[in-house]
Every structure is written in structure tokens, then in C-alpha cells.
Amino acid sequence: MKHNRIIALILLAFVIWWGFLTTRLPETTMIGEPGPKFFPSVILLLMAVFSVILFFIKDEKKQETPELIMEDGEKIEIEEEETHPMKSALKLFAVFLAGIILVYFVGFSIGMIICLTVMLWMIGWKIFPRAFLFSASVTLIVYFLFDWLMRIPLPAGRLF
Amino acid sequence: MLEYLSQGLVIALSWENLLFMLFGTILGLVFASIPGLTFSTALILLIPLTFGLEAVPAISVLLGVYAGGMSGGSISAILLGIPGTPSAAATVIDGHEMAKKGEAGRALGMAVYASVFGGIFSLLVLMLVAPQLASVAIKFGPPEIFALVVFGLSTIVSLSGTEVVKGLLAGLFGLLLTTVGLDPVMGLQRFTFDQPGLMVGIGIMPVMIGMFALPEIIDTFLEAKKNKGQQRDDTQNKKVKAAFPTFKEIRKTFVLMVKSSAIGTGLGAIPGTGGPIASFLAYDQARRSEPKCGTGRVEGVGAPEAANNGVTGGALIPLLTLGIPGDSATAIMLGAFLIHGLAPGPLLFQNFGDLVYAIFISILIIYLMVLVIQFFGIRLFVKVLDFPKVNLMIIILAISVVGSFAINLNFSDVIIMFFSGLLGYFMKRYGFPITPLILALVLGYTIEDNFRKSLVFSDGSYSIFVQNPVSLVFLTLALVILLAPFVKPWLQRRFSKKKALQ
Numbered sequence: 001m002k003h004n005r006i007i008a009l010i011l012l013a014f015v016i017w018w019g020f021l022t023t024r025l026p027e028t029t030m031i032g033e034p035g036p037k038f039f040p041s042v043i044l045l046l047m048a049v050f051s052v053i054l055f056f057i058k059d060e061k062k063q064e065t066p067e068l069i070m071e072d073g074e075k076i077e078i079e080e081e082e083t084h085p086m087k088s089a090l091k092l093f094a095v096f097l098a099g100i101i102l103v104y105f106v107g108f109s110i111g112m113i114i115c116l117t118v119m120l121w122m123i124g125w126k127i128f129p130r131a132f133l134f135s136a137s138v139t140l141i142v143y144f145l146f147d148w149l150m151r152i153p154l155p156a157g158r159l160f
Numbered sequence: 161m162l163e164y165l166s167q168g169l170v171i172a173l174s175w176e177n178l179l180f181m182l183f184g185t186i187l188g189l190v191f192a193s194i195p196g197l198t199f200s201t202a203l204i205l206l207i208p209l210t211f212g213l214e215a216v217p218a219i220s221v222l223l224g225v226y227a228g229g230m231s232g233g234s235i236s237a238i239l240l241g242i243p244g245t246p247s248a249a250a251t252v253i254d255g256h257e258m259a260k261k262g263e264a265g266r267a268l269g270m271a272v273y274a275s276v277f278g279g280i281f282s283l284l285v286l287m288l289v290a291p292q293l294a295s296v297a298i299k300f301g302p303p304e305i306f307a308l309v310v311f312g313l314s315t316i317v318s319l320s321g322t323e324v325v326k327g328l329l330a331g332l333f334g335l336l337l338t339t340v341g342l343d344p345v346m347g348l349q350r351f352t353f354d355q356p357g358l359m360v361g362i363g364i365m366p367v368m369i370g371m372f373a374l375p376e377i378i379d380t381f382l383e384a385k386k387n388k389g390q391q392r393d394d395t396q397n398k399k400v401k402a403a404f405p406t407f408k409e410i411r412k413t414f415v416l417m418v419k420s421s422a423i424g425t426g427l428g429a430i431p432g433t434g435g436p437i438a439s440f441l442a443y444d445q446a447r448r449s450e451p452k453c454g455t456g457r458v459e460g461v462g463a464p465e466a467a468n469n470g471v472t473g474g475a476l477i478p479l480l481t482l483g484i485p486g487d488s489a490t491a492i493m494l495g496a497f498l499i500h501g502l503a504p505g506p507l508l509f510q511n512f513g514d515l516v517y518a519i520f521i522s523i524l525i526i527y528l529m530v531l532v533i534q535f536f537g538i539r540l541f542v543k544v545l546d547f548p549k550v551n552l553m554i555i556i557l558a559i560s561v562v563g564s565f566a567i568n569l570n571f572s573d574v575i576i577m578f579f580s581g582l583l584g585y586f587m588k589r590y591g592f593p594i595t596p597l598i599l600a601l602v603l604g605y606t607i608e609d610n611f612r613k614s615l616v617f618s619d620g621s622y623s624i625f626v627q628n629p630v631s632l633v634f635l636t637l638a639l640v641i642l643l644a645p646f647v648k649p650w651l652q653r654r655f656s657k658k659k660a661l662q
Contacts, residue, residue, distance in 0.1 A: 018336065025350060028346065030345070030346070030616060032615050032618065033346075033620070035346075036350055039339060039611070039612075040351075043332050047332045047336070050325050054326065054329065060591065089379075089382060092378050092382075093378065093578075093581075096557070100574055103574070108561070120554065122381075123382075123385045124385050134551070134554065135554070138555050142558045145209075146208075146562050146566065150211070151212065152208065152212065152566045153566075153569060155574065
């Protein structure tokens with residue numbers, strides 16, 4: 001199925017769900033005032049209309065798939081980023097989310113160092129001490145800049 | 161006015177303000193010099209750093225990033241042929257041609273001169289027009305404000321580029337997000353899912369940080385993974401030195417500079433237009449005055465640079481007087497103003513006149529700083545082009561977490577930042593523009609609040625919006641702008657059919 005169609009269907013499902021939530025809002029008691037339901041209802045109606053329009057809009061043509069085999073018969077290895085860029089991006093997002101959860105439990109300093117080190121390792125910094133040292137330096141700089149110099153508190157951990 | 165000017169001068173010339181302006185200007189120039197990094201990201205990341213500052217230094221540092229960012233885009237445009245910012249795209253045409261001919265220094269010198277010319281020109285227009293416009297806008301009531309903000313929001317169409325439907329959907333989603341939290345009139349909870357963190361609504365800053373910074377960070381990481389080990393060869397640029405335009409060049413291009421700056425200021429004042437359009441229109445003017453443009457002429461460098469820097473002062477006119485941001489950068493600035501207790505709009509001029517004039521003077525100083533730093537520090541910016549983007553992005557990622565947390569010291573803002581970033585990444589990937597969502601998020605509350613207040617005043621009669629000439633004009637303009645992309649192709653088809661029949 002085409003991307004526009006999938007997105008349009010997701011949006012329509014979202015509109016129905018949010019519309020249901022909107023119907024549960026209370027009515028207004030003021031004369032002339034349209035109430036808390038009115039504005040979300042208008043937005044949802046317009047969103048539904050444009051989602052239907054999007055459903056019928058053709059996707060933009062993508063670039064042709066690059067050749068896998070060279071003229072001399074040599075095979076070209078296509079890296080993961082070229083074939084599944086979304087998958088790689090989602091992996092990085094997942095690590096970042098894990099990092100945020102870690103920050104919530106163990107605090108900014110430890111959580112961020114671990115999160116940044118893993119991310120650097122994932123993008124090709126295979127020398128672990130280098131990735132760790134760089135992440136630790138960045139976290140330390142941010143800590144001193146905000147917490148120490150500007151007195152802006154950083155997220156503290158729930159556990160310690 | 162003179163009283164405000166003298167008070168503003170004292171505030172603007174304080175050492176603290178000067179220091180922050182300098183910092184902001186350098187940061188803006190650095191971010192704009194590196195292709196792929198936007199000064200909007202720099203603006204977003206600086207906001208948390210300004211929390212502990214007074215309003216004027218905080219705004220000045222952001223203005224420094226804005227002006228420095230607009231000007232700095234020309235560096236990579238000329239030296240690498242890659243525009244540092246979308247506004248510098250037109251500068252590539254002649255600027256890079258000049259660099260290829262070994263005249264990079266002349267091109268860079270002209271770019272700096274034109275940027276400062278355009279910036280100061282737009283500042284003068286801002287100083288003349290803004291107070292007058294504010295004195296008119298102060299008389300606006302809820303129906304006029306509603307119509308005005310709807311007009312501001314209609315620029316979503318022009319901010320969406322070719323994907324108008326997707327832009328409108330993004331804008332509508334942004335509006336829907338503003339309905340989360342307490343109802344503006346009755347104070348009831350809406351869509352809060354019994355979460356105390358959502359009672360105050362979805363914060364603008366965490367969404368902005370997530371949407372602007374995270375997709376850029378993830379893309380850079382993926383690119384770094386793909387291009388590992390590849391280095392650019394910029395040895396020829398390392399010895400470059402900016403050469404200020406000669407008196408003859410200045411005299412010859414003076415009229416073109418004025419025209420280009422006026423184009424930039426005028427378009428900047430119209431929400432939703434911005435730098436790229438202004439710079440290409442100004443480039444067209446350059447081609448008219450110098451037919452050899454395109455082969456490496458200073459006119460082709462000066463005109464777009466004067467225009468895109470003219471946009472800075474122009475864009476501040478609707479922002480400061482009406483509270484309407486015209487693009488992502490001014491939307492971020494609006495957020496910063498609000499954080500520091502300054503609500504842009506006509507009352508800003510009435511209640512904080514001294515601060516407004518301090519901001520005006522700060523812009524002038526910032527452009528003088530741009531002149532000195534970009535002209536004499538060009539070798540430093542050439543080195544900046546070699547700085548690994550991944551290292552910078554790691555720093556930005558860490559600041560994104562702290563920045564979103566520090567606004568309300570609330571961890572749920574970090575979660576909002578993350579999911580906004582994820583949404584922003586999907587939007588970017590599937591062609592949904594981000595700026596309409598941000599603009600709607602910034603303006604949504606004002607629209608609903610003033611719409612409902614207007615109806616309370618009129619006892620529920622919608623005629624209040626058409627009886628008032630000001631609101632009628634703005635709503636008609638908004639309708640024309642919103643319908644144009646749908647009606648225009650239909651009219652064109654009809655016209656071409658008629659022509660074919662004839």
C-alpha cells in the first residue's frame with residue numbers, strides 16, 4: 001500500500017478516536033459561547049476532510065533502486081542505511097528512549113554517558129574507550145554549564 | 161521615543177548584553193557555516209541557557225544567532241557551493257563561480273557587506289514602522305485579533321511548499337495539540353488523561369526542541385555511519401581571506417542593495433514568505449542590472465545576501481507588533497519572549513518601550529559584530545567547516561534533554577520532547593512540513609480564546625467577524641491564501657482548455 005494511503009488511514013483512525021474523546025467533554029453553560037467541544041470538533045472535521053484528500057493523492061516517485069551488480073560482475077554491498085534507513089533510525093530512537101528512561105532512574109550524568117556511548121558505538125565508533133571518554137566529556141561539560149555555572153538543575157535519578 | 165531610545169541605549173550597551181550578543185553572533189555564524197545545521201537548532205538550544213538571564217540579554221543572544229545565522233549561510237555557499245541555510249541558495253550561483261575563479265575573498269567580502277547593509281536597512285524600517293503599527297494594533301479587540309491570527313496561520317500554505325495538504329494536516333494537528341490542557345474560557349480539563357503534567361497543556365519548547373533537533377541529529381548519525389572515513393578536501397579554501405568591496409563596487413551596487421534590502425524587508429514582514437523567496441527575487445533584480453550574473457559577479461552575491469538579511473528586521477515587524485511569527489526562527493523567538501515575560505504585541509511597546517528600543521539597538525550592534533567577525537574571522541569559519549558534525553550533534557543531544565527538562569523542571573517535558581522528535585522524523589521522512597505544526601502550536605490558543613470571547617460579546621452571533629472591517633479584511637485574505645493552491649490549478653486548467661478550444 002502507498003505511504004499516503006497508510007498515513008491517511010492512520011489519521012482517520014486518530015480522528016475517530018479523538019472525536020470520541022471530544023464527545024465526552026461537557027457542554028457549555030455560557031450564553032453565546034460555543035463551549036469546549038467546538039474548537040476540537042472543527043479541527044477534527046477539517047483533519048478528516050484533508051485525510052480523505054491525502055488518501056487520493058499519489059505518492060511522489062522515488063529514485064530508482066541503485067544497481068547491485070557492476071558491469072564487471074562485481075557485487076556492491078549495500079549497507080543497512082541505504083536499504084533500511086528507517087530501521088536504523090528507529091534503532092537510534094529506541095536507544096535514546098532507553099537513555100531517557102535510564103536518566104529518569106539513575107540521573108542525568110550516568111544515564112546520558114551510557115546513552116551517548118551506545119549511540120556512538122552504533123554509528124561506528126567501535127573503539128569503546130574513545131566513545132565512552134567523549135560521551136563522559138560532553139556530559140561533564142553540560143553538567144558544569146547548566147548545574148554549576150547557571151544553577152539550572154539537571155534531571156535527578158529516582159534511585160540515587 | 162527619545163526617552164525610550166536613551167534608556168534602551170543604556171540597557172543595550174551593558175557589558176553583559178554585549179558579551180551575550182557576541183556569543184550569539186558567533187554561534188549563529190558557526191551553525192550557519194556548517195551545511196545541514198540550521199540556526200533554528202542553535203536558537204532552540206540556546207533558550208534553556210537564557211533562563212537565568214534578564215530579558216534583554218536573553219533576547220539579544222537569540223537575535224545574535226538569528227542575524228549571524230542569516231549572514232553565515234553565505235560562507236559554505238561560496239566556498240563549497242552548498243548553502244549553509246536555505247536563504248543562501250541563491251548566493252551559490254555567483255558566489256561559488258567566483259570561488260572557482262579564485263575570487264572567493266571578493267565574494268565573501270561582498271557577502272558580508274551586503275548582509276550588514278540588508279540587516280541595517282531592515283532595522284531602520286522596523287524602527288520606523290513597528291511603533292506606528294503597534295499604535296494601531298492596540299485598538300484591536302477579540303474579533304480583530306482572531307482574524308489577524310487566522311491570517312497569520314494561513315501562511316501555513318506558503319510554508320508547506322508543494323505539499324499543501326500535508327502542510328494543512330500538520331497545522332491542524334498542531335492546533336489540536338493546543339486543545340490539550342485547561343479550556344481557555346471555562347477552565348475545564350480537556351484531553352489531559354488525568355495526567356497532572358498535561359494540565360498546563362503541551363509545552364511549545366519541548367515540542368520545538370524535539371521536532372527541530374532530533375530529526376537533524378538522527379539524520380547526521382545515519383549519514384556518519386554511511387560515510388565513515390570520508391573526508392572533504394578543502395585545502396584550497398584554507399588560505400582564503402575576505403576582501404572588502406572597493407568604493408567603485410559599493411557605488412555601482414548601491415541601488416541594487418537598496419532594492420534587494422527592500423524586497424527582503426517587505427517579504428520578511430509578510431508571515432510565511434521568508435529568506436529563500438526574498439533572495440531569489442533579489443537575484444532576479446541583480447540579473448536585470450547585470451546580465452552577466454551567473455558567471456561569477458559580485459552583484460549576484462550581494463543582492464541575495466542583502467535580501468535574506470533584510471528579512472530579519474522585516475520578520476520582526478509582525479512578531480513584535482502583532483505577536484505573529486512568520487517562520488520557524490521567529491516562532492522560536494516568540495517562545496523565548498514569552499518565557500522571559502515579554503508577550504509580543506502592541507502592549508509590548510506600551511509597557512516595555514525601553515526594552516523594545518534596547519532590542520533595536522542590540523540588532524544594530526549585532527550587525528556591526530557580524531561585519532567584524534565574519535570579515536576578519538573567515539579563516540576560523542573555514543576551519544569550522546571541517547568540524548565533525550557528529551561531535552556537535554552529541555553535544556546537541558545532551559543539551560536537548562537538559563533544555564526540555566529545565567523549562568518547567570518537569571521530566572514529562574523530556575518525554576514530550578522525545579515523542580515530538582519521533583513524530584518530526586516521520587513527518588520529515590514522509591514529506592510533512594514541520595513549521596506549520598509549530599506555527600499552529602504557537603498561535604492555536606490565541607485563536608480559540610479570541611474566537612470564543614468574540615462570540616460571548618456577540619451573544620453567539622458569527623456576524624461579529626464580518627461586521628468589523630479589520631476582521632473582514634484579514635479573514636478574506638486568509639481565505640484567499642488558503643484556497644489559492646486548490647483554485648489556482650483548476651483555473652489554469654479551465655483557462656488552457658478555453659485557449660485550446662479557441
